[in-house]
Amino acid sequence: MENSLLEATAFGVIPVVEVDGVAEADALAESLLEAGLGVVEVTFRTHAAAEVIARIVERYPDMIVGAGTVIDQRDLHRAAEAGARFALAPGLSPRMLDLAAEAGFAYVPGAMTPSDLQAGIERGIRTFKFFPAMPAGGIPFLRAISAPFALHGLRFIPTGGVSVTNLGEWLREPAVAAVGGTWIASRAMIRSGDWAGIRRNAGEALRMAREVRDPAG
Numbered sequence: 592m593e594n595s596l597l598e599a600t601a602f603g604v605i606p607v608v609e610v611d612g613v614a615e616a617d618a619l620a621e622s623l624l625e626a627g628l629g630v631v632e633v634t635f636r637t638h639a640a641a642e643v644i645a646r647i648v649e650r651y652p653d654m655i656v657g658a659g660t661v662i663d664q665r666d667l668h669r670a671a672e673a674g675a676r677f678a679l680a681p682g683l684s685p686r687m688l689d690l691a692a693e694a695g696f697a698y699v700p701g702a703m704t705p706s707d708l709q710a711g712i713e714r715g716i717r718t719f720k721f722f723p724a725m726p727a728g729g730i731p732f733l734r735a736i737s738a739p740f741a742l743h744g745l746r747f748i749p750t751g752g753v754s755v756t757n758l759g760e761w762l763r764e765p766a767v768a769a770v771g772g773t774w775i776a777s778r779a780m781i782r783s784g785d786w787a788g789i790r791r792n793a794g795e796a797l798r799m800a801r802e803v804r805d806p807a808g
């Protein structure tokens with residue numbers, strides 16, 4: 592379970608996407624992979640999400656596909672059936688944590704308060720989405736709420752207002768496993784078929800992440 596999360600966060604950056612139809616799945620996956628970015632979070636914010644996940648999983652085995660905005664049992668099952676390797680949510684629901692644990696499915700809840708972190712820790716969660724990262728107060732806020740839990744080895748995936756302008760700062764935080772965001776492949780870019788723009792954004796994000804993570808590499 593934790594392995595899929597380690598793989599997913601290894602790139603340092605996770606594109607969060609909203610895809611309206613399965614017809615866009617191939618070009619999207621290819622654009623990201625051509626830029627070297629082998630991970631994507633397909634959110635259940637469109638009706639096509641499960642189909643898009645299944646398509647990418649089937650056609651692009653090199654892509655680690657996660658499911659985003661998984662906030663109920665039905666979507667958790669659909670994500671797992673479609674072949675997603677992990678799921679994330681904007682918030683924390685103890686019931687969803689239990690359902691995911693029963694299913695043996697890697698699940699990353701969102702956390703924004705010390706109570707969220709405690710509720711997750713209680714159920715064995717160590718990786719949290721930190722959402723909405725920038726509006727909530729950015730790095731100083733993350734440091735402040737995570738400080739009391741220093742002995743628990745928590746890792747965070749900040750999303751919400753993260754972009755090329757602040758990605759480097761986030762990734763320099765030792766507790767940040769990866770950043771996530773829609774800026775790499777926005778809904779508008781996917782809709783208009785701006786695959787060159789997506790390739791460019793993905794390549795730029797990956798380069799910046801590597802500079803921080805592995806300056807010698």
Ligand SMILES: O=C(O)C(=O)C[C@H](O)[C@H](O)COP(=O)(O)O
Nearest residue numbers: 659660680681750751752772773
């Ligand atoms: O749907 C989820 O599972 C979420 O947690 C929310 C998304 O990650 C953010 O909406 C991304 O925010 P932006 O990059 O600022 O557009």
